[in-house]
Amino acid sequence: MLVLFTQIKVTYSMSNIKAFFYSLNCTIIGLSINIFFRSLISIVLDMPAYLFDSNSITNIYRVFPIAFSFIVTGLYFYYKIYKNTQISFENILEDKKNLIFLLSLMFVMYLYLCLSLMVYYTVENTLILKLYGIKSSIMVLIGNYIAEKYSFRITQIKGYDIKNQLDYLESLKIEDEIKRLSDTVYKDLLTGFYNxxxxxxxxxxxxxxxxxxxxxxxxxxxxxxxxxxxxxxxxxxxxxxxxxxxxxxxxxxxxxxxxxxxxxxxxxxxxxxxxxxxxxxxxxxxxxxxxxxxxxxxxxxxxxxxxxxxxxxxxxxxxxxxxxxxxxxxxxxxx
The missing domain is CATH 3.30.70.270 (Reverse transcriptase/Diguanylate cyclase domain)
Incomplete structure (x- = not known):
């Protein structure tokens, strides 16, 4: 996540909070999908979860969850960028208060995923722990999507509210202009009476x-x-x-x-x-x-x-x- 944060900030010259948002968002999604495939393949091959840890260089099968994770994560972001999922990050990033709220939720989910990685330190070939890893990754993916969607809606509502206020002010200006023109057309300048x-x-x-x-x-x-x-x-x-x-x-x-x-x-x-x-x-x-x-x-x-x-x-x-x-x-x- 820190490497991705640095890369985003240097490449796109973003503020720290925006770069942190993108790096954290990508990390959560990538890590969730990675945990999902590691846990799923360990169940399919009936192998202990720790053998799919990054340090288990003797397990030749650990390349499969990593490869699947890269492919699925890439497809996921491709879908988000080009298929219009109605999540506009730029709108969310402009709303500082809403952005901080979303980052707080995302950071909690990130910590939850890190706790889920503890399953790789157990040597037993326990099905319940593998299912826990699958459940955790699915919950975080769903939770992250809901958090994004909620934040987008809040930002959208605020945008509508601002637009309504601007429209209202504009209508007042138009009304005032109409009244001014009406006074010009229908009022006598010397007395102030109507004509x-x-x-x-x-x-x-x-x-x-x-x-x-x-x-x-x-x-x-x-x-x-x-x-x-x-x-x-x-x-x-x-x-x-x-x-x-x-x-x-x-x-x-x-x-x-x-x-x-x-x-x-x-x-x-x-x-x-x-x-x-x-x-x-x-x-x-x-x-x-x-x-x-x-x-x-x-x-x-x-x-x-x-x-x-x-x-x-x-x-x-x-x-x-x-x-x-x-x-x-x-x-x-x-x-």
Whole structure:
């Protein structure tokens, strides 16, 4: 085993633990098959087992178990390499914890084989000892195969787990990318509200699912005058500030906010009655009034609105048209 370890390490420039694994694995298999044939031939020829020891140079028959062992061991490894036994040593060797566990089992089996060699030091021609040698070699071969198979499965499961984690992280990245693209497509950059195409889509969905909601159609008052008198920079500030106050006054976890046009907004207020929505709009105008005619806002900030509660019948166009009509009535009233 030590000679094989040195040969593998020098030839393939492997780490000590990998070279030890290969040398121990080959030694266990080779020694098991050797013990099997020595014990079997000693039974067939009815000769004491010690005569097949390496030191018994007078026994010309000891060449047969050695020759059979070399041939069968060679065929065994040929089968493992070229016939795909589903044991991938490279995968096992990359998993240090699993490799150490497998090496521990293999070393115990190696010691067990060494104890089995004690049969060659008994001079009696005892059948039970020869059968013990056969049994030991078969048990070690089966045990070694099971240990390899088990270690491979554990490594494979860990590989699947890592792959699943990577797939999950990849799906999160894709989901985040989709959300980012969705925000780009469906969100207004100035206000952070959803845009008009998304408003029509969500309104149709809410109607289809029979949600209880109130639709609010709102419009900023005197935005054109602000743009003409102070410039579009102040007009954009008017829009963005109003959007911030709207977010503050409306529960955005249950409702949806949309910038429907230049100075037009549309709100879907989930499970909010028109009377409750009326109070929300009053609060918004109250907050806007606090900012009006100040150094930062040298003009009046206010918003007109129309409220329509979903009746379970009206289509999307009818709802928006009705809210729009009520909004203009409110705007005339404010003027």
């Amino acid at each position: 008009r195409p998304f408003a029509n889509k969500k309104l149709s969905e809410w109607r289809f699912n029979n949600y209880e909601f109130t639709l609010c159609f709102a419009d900023l008052n005197n935005l054109k005058i602000v743009n003409d008198k102070f410039g579009h920079q102040f007009g954009d500030k008017y829009i963005s500030t109003t959007a911030q106050i709207i977010k503050k006054c409306i529960n955005i976890e249950q409702s949806l906010l949309f910038r429907y046009g230049g100075d037009e907004f549309l709100f879907l207020l989930y499970k909010i009655t028109t009377s409750q929505a009326e109070q929300i709009m009053i609060d918004i105008n109250h907050e806007l009034s606090k900012l009006s005619n100040t150094e930062d806002y040298p003009y009046t900030l206010s918003i007109s609105y129309g409220l329509v509660e979903w009746d379970g019948i009206s289509d999307t166009e009818t709802l928006i048209a009705k809210a729009d009509s009520l909004m203009y009535e409110n705007k005339l009233k404010n003027k």
